[in-house]
Amino acid sequence: MIEVWATQRPVRLLLAGGFLVAGFALAILLLNQRNFTIVAAVFVVGLAALLGAGKLATP
Amino acid sequence: MTAYIFPAALIWGVIGVVFHLLSSIPLLVPLLACAYALWFGALEALGLPSKSPSLAWQVPSGWIAGRPATLQTLIWGTALGPGLVTRNPYAGMWLLPLLLALNFNLLSAFFVGIAVGIAHGGARVLGVLNNRKHMDADPVYIHLKILGAQMLWQHLDGLALLLAAGALGAYAISLLGIQF
Numbered sequence: 476m477i478e479v480w481a482t483q484r485p486v487r488l489l490l491a492g493g494f495l496v497a498g499f500a501l502a503i504l505l506l507n508q509r510n511f512t513i514v515a516a517v518f519v520v521g522l523a524a525l526l527g528a529g530k531l532a533t534p
Numbered sequence: 535m536t537a538y539i540f541p542a543a544l545i546w547g548v549i550g551v552v553f554h555l556l557s558s559i560p561l562l563v564p565l566l567a568c569a570y571a572l573w574f575g576a577l578e579a580l581g582l583p584s585k586s587p588s589l590a591w592q593v594p595s596g597w598i599a600g601r602p603a604t605l606q607t608l609i610w611g612t613a614l615g616p617g618l619v620t621r622n623p624y625a626g627m628w629l630l631p632l633l634l635a636l637n638f639n640l641l642s643a644f645f646v647g648i649a650v651g652i653a654h655g656g657a658r659v660l661g662v663l664n665n666r667k668h669m670d671a672d673p674v675y676i677h678l679k680i681l682g683a684q685m686l687w688q689h690l691d692g693l694a695l696l697l698a699a700g701a702l703g704a705y706a707i708s709l710l711g712i713q714f
Binding site for chain 2: 487488490494498499501503506507511512518521527530
């Protein structure tokens with residue numbers, strides 16, 4: 476159900492804008508706490524896992 | 535599982551070291567990564583027609599045919615585990631090397647690279663093992679199921695790219711000396 480809801484155009488726009496702003500705000504918070512590089516390293520490992528798991532159709 | 539994870543960890547560790555060299559040019563990596571993440575993140579998250587940067591290479595059948603099962607697994611694992619040389623439906627893949635260059639320390643770039651390889655290779659092999667459960671199902675059903683899953687993953691990848699684009703934008707601004 477949530478997949479269908481999330482693929483509607485207005486919801487997509489809202490989610491895209493929300494994630495962009497959230498990334499900006501989160502980075503400001505982390506830069507002020509001097510934790511940006513550590514969290515970026517965790518993010519890159521998480522993104523790698525997401526991409527690996529998502530490759531179901533690539534022979 | 536080792537056949538997928540070990541080569542991936544090694545290759546990504548080397549990529550971490552190589553891309554670390556870019557960190558000597560302060561604004562280059564954040565700006566490049568931000569532009570890339572913003573463009574492809576918007577395309578994927580909004581479901582607009584796009585083709586992520588990808589190589590069309592596939593493991594040649596001659597490398598596999600007639601080889602022992604262990605060697606076949608090793609060849610598949612080495613080619614697919616790192617996730618760089620085969621068909622890639624997600625733009626996030628090429629953001630990873632740029633993000634590795636954000637590490638200021640050579641050793642940490644190497645170890646984060648290894649962790650990226652383990653994460654990608656490990657997740658990839660779990661996907662492959664999961665697919666084996668459905669080998670007896672109707673091929674058309676499987677194809678449709680994979681396409682549906684790929685669209686969902688592309689949306690998730692697009693949102694992750696936009697999160698990264700926002701963060702990299704703020705990071706680039708902070709490098710210019712502007713405080714919030």
